[in-house]
Amino acid sequence: MKHLIIIGGGFAGSYIARKLEQQFHVTLFDTKDYFEFTPSVLRTLVQPDHLKKIEVKHSAYLRHTTIIQKAVTEFTSAEVIADQKHYPFDYLVIASGSHYTTPIKEENIAIAARGKELREYAQKLEDAKKILIVGGGVVGVELAAEIIERYPNKKVTVAHAQNTLLERTPRRAQTYAEAFLRKRNVQILFRERVNLGQRKIYTTHNGKKLSADLVFLCIGISPNTEFFAPHLSNLLNEKNFIQVNNFLQLPHHPHLFAAGDCNDLREEKTAQGAEEQAKLVVDNLLALESGEKLKHYVSHPRPMVISLGAKHGIFIYKRFVCTGIIPGLLKSLIEWKTMRRYRT
Numbered sequence: 001m002k003h004l005i006i007i008g009g010g011f012a013g014s015y016i017a018r019k020l021e022q023q024f025h026v027t028l029f030d031t032k033d034y035f036e037f038t039p040s041v042l043r044t045l046v047q048p049d050h051l052k053k054i055e056v057k058h059s060a061y062l063r064h065t066t067i068i069q070k071a072v073t074e075f076t077s078a079e080v081i082a083d084q085k086h087y088p089f090d091y092l093v094i095a096s097g098s099h100y101t102t103p104i105k106e107e108n109i110a111i112a113a114r115g116k117e118l119r120e121y122a123q124k125l126e127d128a129k130k131i132l133i134v135g136g137g138v139v140g141v142e143l144a145a146e147i148i149e150r151y152p153n154k155k156v157t158v159a160h161a162q163n164t165l166l167e168r169t170p171r172r173a174q175t176y177a178e179a180f181l182r183k184r185n186v187q188i189l190f191r192e193r194v195n196l197g198q199r200k201i202y203t204t205h206n207g208k209k210l211s212a213d214l215v216f217l218c219i220g221i222s223p224n225t226e227f228f229a230p231h232l233s234n235l236l237n238e239k240n241f242i243q244v245n246n247f248l249q250l251p252h253h254p255h256l257f258a259a260g261d262c263n264d265l266r267e268e269k270t271a272q273g274a275e276e277q278a279k280l281v282v283d284n285l286l287a288l289e290s291g292e293k294l295k296h297y298v299s300h301p302r303p304m305v306i307s308l309g310a311k312h313g314i315f316i317y318k319r320f321v322c323t324g325i326i327p328g329l330l331k332s333l334i335e336w337k338t339m340r341r342y343r344t
């Protein structure tokens with residue numbers, strides 16, 4: 001059997017490991033020892049027990065894969081290096097995803113420590129009177145809604161650099177989210193960039209002073225591609241995302257693939273997208289083995305569900321927008337369906 005190494009056990013990497021662990025000798029490197037349903041992490045900040053529903057150890061669903069909980073620090077076209085040890089491969093899939101600010105997304109952590117960390121944050125949140133959320137994209141809006149649903153008397157402020165919340169969504173979704181939060185007394189400040197790195201009193205670039213006991217930064221992702229330095233940085237684009245061709249291969253390296261948040265495909269970075277790319281990588285790895293033609297990745301619009309607490313939400317598909325209880329429940333259904341795949 002040929003040796004396939006996968007870097008990263010998120011949506012893309014864990015999907016590929018599950019699908020190919022019988023056809024290849026698979027080794028999965030992950031800095032965490034578990035899969036986490038990231039879209040529901042915000043809920044765990046107000047409801048820490050929810051964590052049990054959205055995490056599963058890699059060893060519980062991968063039966064034939066060698067799991068190594070270590071960070072890959074370097075690689076060549078023939079081997080990866082972790083903890084100064086060299087691991088040769090025939091094929092490599094890079095699915096190292098992206099990082100977000102603590103505690104929303106974590107790396108280098110075991111499942112037990114993650115639980116402790118989130119419970120500590122939940123306590124800080126309970127103790128805080130004034131909460132500042134920097135960023136009014138999907139994550140900032142979802143977090144504000146979770147907090148205000150659980151703690152209706154806390155003073156929650158969302159500071160956003162743009163003119164509207166959720167700026168990449170249709171107008172109706174933006175106005176619904178804004179009205180939903182304002183109705184619950186969330187203060188929303190537009191066109192304000194918060195100067196980071198201060199304590200308790202924060203100033204914006206317009207000179208506004210904001211006081212907060214707890215701050216969450218919800219300002220977007222950056223790819224986990226540090227291990228391309230120093231020799232292979234030329235394979236990254238100017239924002240450090242991995243360049244891939246239509247087959248999701250790295251240019252001039254047909255046996256190296258990259259899927260999910262870490263690659264430079266121009267589409268909204270989502271869990272659904274990561275899984276679709278992972279499906280194509282599975283097909284293309286099998287095609288390479290059998291000498292068949294590889295498939296192209298075609299990016300297309302996907303439905304999106306934004307939750308506003310446990311009971312409300314916004315469903316968006318192209319220009320169609322539906323708001324209210326049904327989209328809210330849909331998110332829980334997606335979580336349940338996804339996690340069921342990891343538990344059977």
Ligand SMILES: Cc1cc2nc3c(=O)[nH]c(=O)nc-3n(C[C@H](O)[C@H](O)[C@H](O)COP(=O)(O)OP(=O)(O)OC[C@H]3O[C@@H](n4cnc5c(N)ncnc54)[C@H](O)[C@@H]3O)c2cc1C
Nearest residue numbers: 008010011012031038039071072096097098260261270271
């Ligand atoms: C708060 C939040 C809410 C979201 N909500 C939604 C939503 O509702 N719907 C949706 O579709 N998407 C949502 N997303 C986006 C979605 O979570 C990501 O697009 C998805 O997780 C990407 O999957 P991935 O497999 O590419 O990477 P990741 O999930 O980031 O997984 C990458 C893995 O690689 C590991 N890793 C990184 N570097 C190394 C290394 N050097 N060596 C070994 N392992 C490494 C990481 O620890 C991690 O386990 C949300 C994201 C956030 C942060």
